Amino acid sequence: MEIQVNDISKIYGTNESQVIALNHVSMTIFESDFISIMGPSGSGKSTLLHIISGLDKPSSGNVIYSSTDIHNGNDKKLSAFRRQRIGFIFQQFNLLPVLTARENIIMPLLLDKKKIDEPYLQELSSFLGLENRLSHLPHELSGGQQQRVAIARALIAKPDIIFADEPTGNLDSKSGSEVMKMLCNIREKMNKTLVIITHDPRIAEMADRRFTIIDGELAEVSAQ
Amino acid sequence: MKSYLSFAFKELQAQKVMASLILIAAILSSIMTTAIGQSLGILQTMRTEQAASLNGDRYATFHQMTEEQMLQLKNDNRLYDVGSLINVGYVKLGSSSLTLYAREYLDNALDAYPAINKVKKGRLPTSPFEIALPENALQYLGEDIDIGDTVELQEEISLMNGTLPPYSFSAEFVICGILESNYIGYSTGSLDAVLGEGTASALLPEDYLLYSTDFKTKDTAQFQNIIDKLANEIGLEKSNIQYNWVLLDALGISYEEAGTSDMDTGFSFMTFACIMVGTLVLFAAGLVIYNILKIAVTKRIKEYGTLRAIGSTRGQIYRVVSLQLLILCGMGIPIGLLIGALSAKAFLIAATGILNPDLFMANSTTELNTMIGNISSNNIRIYIVSVAITLLFAMLAAFPAARYASHVSPTVAMSGQRVKIKRRGRKAKTIHSFEAYYARLNLKRGRSRTAITILSLVMSITVFVSLQSFTSLLDTSSDVQDMSLGDYLVTNETVGIAPESIDKIRENEMIEDLSTTKLSVYTQDKNLILNCNRGNHSKLQA
């Protein structure tokens, strides 16, 4: 599945308080691409990710998945699209604190009223080293474990593409690189598209294609 | 976990304070709706029962009918509970202003008159010339008379249409039973004696042997229509139709001569008070639920944002939030129903206790309380309506919070917790006291929340003020008390009370208030000439 990002702009606010977060951004994401986006704080990384993943609408321009404009449908359609085709990994993990690790992982399936693929869940949790942690509540897990649960949640519905906004931003460097290693392995094994925002140049370098964004202007770093 | 909806349950378990506060609100409001629903039910039942015991359990009576007309009514399939009686005659009781009416009830006709048919001693008459007398009539008929004794009554009977002169006769009767006296007799000046079947035909000439028939109509909506048709069919004059307006008013059946009856005052006042208090409580509970749920949702808004990001629809979020309230209602309402049902009577007794029992046609507060206690009020409809009203209010109160949660932007999940602040012209001011500045800023920023808090305050003040005025309204019931007969009533129908005597009474220190009525009594003599007796009637209040 190919994603076409066409001439996207995002403008927040009006008049004096107006902020141009994205300034005519275009890019193409090919199937099983591993993309990293770097840039200084406030440069528009998150804004771009939100728009590509259908969490937010652009002020102008469009995002085409295969041949459908994702922002050109009602909220129900967009929700179903996020539920089935996209996985998210957040900087603050964003697990639901009242649910156990297992319940957090299967939430996308519950929302979609799908049956749980138990062998796949087993495979994911053993791969992420969570077999003995499934009945724990998020606050009983370490940051790294929480982020691994979040990775499992992002993958459970077998989406085509994973978006991660600074997935290691809240982790120390050791568990951060552990999580990154697992993410890269899974991506390779399952052949998923991965778009990752990071401040960490080492992580950025793991990607096949690297982008930088400065003041809302996106540029691809040509491969050496 | 089988469904995403279990999330609602787990959310509740994690927020015990919020859950218990809302639970309390749900319990309180359902207690209130049930207790009030029940009370209204009890009041209505009481009103109907009272009406029936006061004036008989029938809708209308056709008077002065021949046997043929009576049988026609008896066999009419539009009617039920048809019972007939014959007026045998009446006797003036000694020097009192009371008249004793002797009637013969056919079959079960007496059942319709709970005020008359209570046997205190002995039994009801079964054969001709047997009589059951009300206890308070005995003293006028001779000393120490009791069951088994024979009384001679000098009776008189007249026809309503006046085509024949009144017919007088004298007869001896054997007392077979003594009936409980009822206070209604004193206020209407009439007492009722029951004669055994067959007495009338033995005593009265055929022209005077006329029937009165009580009945109810099966179709109450068509009541007046049926009455008019019936009267037409059997050829009965309108003046011979008597409506049991007390009962008809209580049941809300419309009829020709409808008017508002006095007895409405106590009942309608209580009804109004109940509904007012109930509405206020529901509003207060609604505000509590609204406020708490909104705060709870705001605190956890990031979770709802996350759910949206991983693909839940707005509807699903909406359901999760409303379900939290529904679970609490599901727990709270049954408890409330139970407490409400159990406390309804106590509630009503407490509320009516402040009012004059006269308003409810009871002799004393104790009698009123017994009356309330005796009514079985387990009307399923009341419970259903209470549940529906409580749920409706709860769901209305939950709507803003549910809507807020379901409309949260999924980007909230990505970015850290971000409180959205609307930009308003904010002037730069020197900050003298940081605490005051920050507090003011916070108030300004949660404008709707501040408004709600103020509204809650206003609501509680309203409840307080209205309860206050409610009690002062109750005080006006003493005015109603003044309207009832005074503490003592002095009557002298034959010669009246001389003005000098009235002045003398008035001067007495013990007399607080005195009112007099002049009355004229017209009687028809054998030659159909009306005679007028003037009397004087004084009410005293000591």
Ligand SMILES: Nc1ncnc2c1ncn2[C@@H]1O[C@H](COP(=O)(O)OP(=O)(O)OP(=O)(O)O)[C@@H](O)[C@H]1O
């Ligand atoms: N809701 C909003 N309203 C107004 N301005 C916003 C909003 N969200 C973001 N911005 C602005 O848009 C610009 C881009 O923000 P964005 O969050 O995309 O930055 P970022 O590159 O993700 O930064 P960071 O690395 O700190 O997360 C910033 O200048 C920010 O102030």
Ligand SMILES: [Mg+2]
């Ligand atoms: Mg960001």
